[in-house]
Amino acid sequence: MSEGRTTLSKFLIEQLREHPEGADLGALLVDVAAAVKSIAAMTAKGALGGFLGALEHTNVQGEQQKKLDVLADEAVQRACDWGGQLAGLVSEEHEAPLPLAQTDATRRGALLLVYDPLDGSSNTDVNGAVGTIFSVLRHSAGTPVVAQDFLQSGTQQVAAGYALYGASTMLVLTVGQGTHGFTLDREVGNFILTHAHLRIPEDSSEYAINASNARFWEPPVHRYVSECQAGRSGVRERDFNMRWIAAFVAEVHRILMRGGVFLYPKDGRDPAKPGRLRLLYEANPMAWLVEQAGGAASTGRGRLLELAPSALHQRVPVILGSRQEVQRLERYHREHDAGADQPFVSPLFNERSLFARS
Numbered sequence: 001m002s003e004g005r006t007t008l009s010k011f012l013i014e015q016l017r018e019h020p021e022g023a024d025l026g027a028l029l030v031d032v033a034a035a036v037k038s039i040a041a042m043t044a045k046g047a048l049g050g051f052l053g054a055l056e057h058t059n060v061q062g063e064q065q066k067k068l069d070v071l072a073d074e075a076v077q078r079a080c081d082w083g084g085q086l087a088g089l090v091s092e093e094h095e096a097p098l099p100l101a102q103t104d105a106t107r108r109g110a111l112l113l114v115y116d117p118l119d120g121s122s123n124t125d126v127n128g129a130v131g132t133i134f135s136v137l138r139h140s141a142g143t144p145v146v147a148q149d150f151l152q153s154g155t156q157q158v159a160a161g162y163a164l165y166g167a168s169t170m171l172v173l174t175v176g177q178g179t180h181g182f183t184l185d186r187e188v189g190n191f192i193l194t195h196a197h198l199r200i201p202e203d204s205s206e207y208a209i210n211a212s213n214a215r216f217w218e219p220p221v222h223r224y225v226s227e228c229q230a231g232r233s234g235v236r237e238r239d240f241n242m243r244w245i246a247a248f249v250a251e252v253h254r255i256l257m258r259g260g261v262f263l264y265p266k267d268g269r270d271p272a273k274p275g276r277l278r279l280l281y282e283a284n285p286m287a288w289l290v291e292q293a294g295g296a297a298s299t300g301r302g303r304l305l306e307l308a309p310s311a312l313h314q315r316v317p318v319i320l321g322s323r324q325e326v327q328r329l330e331r332y333h334r335e336h337d338a339g340a341d342q343p344f345v346s347p348l349f350n351e352r353s354l355f356a357r358s
């Protein structure tokens with residue numbers, strides 16, 4: 001049964017008809033989808049293909065590379081650098097922009113691709129969810145690319161998306177007209193539009209944060225999390241649920257499906273790293289996808305998409321998801337910065353708890 005199904009190619013033709021870079025952008029996104037299919041095949045084969053395990057060396061982030069980090073990186077590069085739409089690529093796995101296979105500068109395109117080839121790679125060896133994240137920016141056609149050209153704020157993205165290699169493989173993307181999800185039909189090898197115009201509920205009772213970092217959090221994050229944990233006995237007057245999948249892609253996907261808030265906030269571990277996630281190829285594309293679905297994305301102290309990047313692999317605090325929850329967290333940061341937040345009181349000792357002080 002294929003009648004009535006919207007394939008990725010058909011969707012792109014319709015969405016990009018009026019777009020200034022329509023033809024090149026459509027061709028590039030189809031190439032990204034081809035890379036996603038080959039990464040999906042590798043993740044599905046797992047140990048059978050010899051794809052699991054770590055390599056000896058670390059990447060530019062000082063993190064140990066998994067075999068799949070490298071294979072996924074090569075898959076994206078191979079699929080996207082030959083078609084003439086790109087002027088340059090930046091990958092999480094390389095310090096500097098990647099050289100293009102297409103060496104003839106006059107035939108270079110006007111688009112830049114920045115990507116995280118395999119997100120959540122610590123999940124590879126436990127057969128957990130992993131993903132790929134990408135963002136497309138503009139460049140002046142024909143001129144040589146330098147690292148500075150990639151330092152554009154998230155508001156300048158022309159396309160953004162991710163692939164989730166879960167029980168099924170999904171590709172979720174935006175070109176600025178809503179956020180849309182496609183599911184890979186493995187039998188025919190096509191991405192089919194299955195989740196058009198995703199919408200994130202404004203309110204939610206689900207949050208995601210790596211609680212093992214609690215001792216490094218700032219007071220506004222402690223305040224938010226402790227209020228969630230206090231549930232119906234605290235100021236929120238309702239119970240909250242918590243999730244942690246250790247793959248940003250999977251967390252954002254859950255939020256796009258049913259709402260919630262995700263936090264990888266600023267912490268005090270290392271002043272050189274004011275967050276865990278990378279601005280250009282993790283935070284920005286996800287922030288745009290979330291905003292296009294009616295959610296909000298913030299550093300806690302401002303809209304993520306408006307942040308001016310200063311380095312290719314810059315890390316930033318990330319708080320995103322259901323609008324009301326993100327706004328509440330921004331308020332807590334404002335109140336804290338103004339010295340006006342409430343002193344932190346453990347939920348065990350608040351006025352409605354068992355240990356209430358009389």
Ligand SMILES: O=P(O)(O)OC[C@H]1O[C@](O)(COP(=O)(O)O)[C@@H](O)[C@@H]1O
Pocket residue numbers: 063092116118119120121122210246247248249264276
């Ligand atoms: O569970 P941890 O160690 O706090 O880190 C999880 C975070 O790190 C990441 O895995 C970083 O991505 P990479 O795997 O691309 O380095 C995010 O996906 C995730 O949100």
Ligand SMILES: [Mg+2]
Pocket residue numbers: 116118119120248282
């Ligand atoms: Mg990542």
Ligand SMILES: [Mg+2]
Pocket residue numbers: 069092116117118119120121
């Ligand atoms: Mg990665």
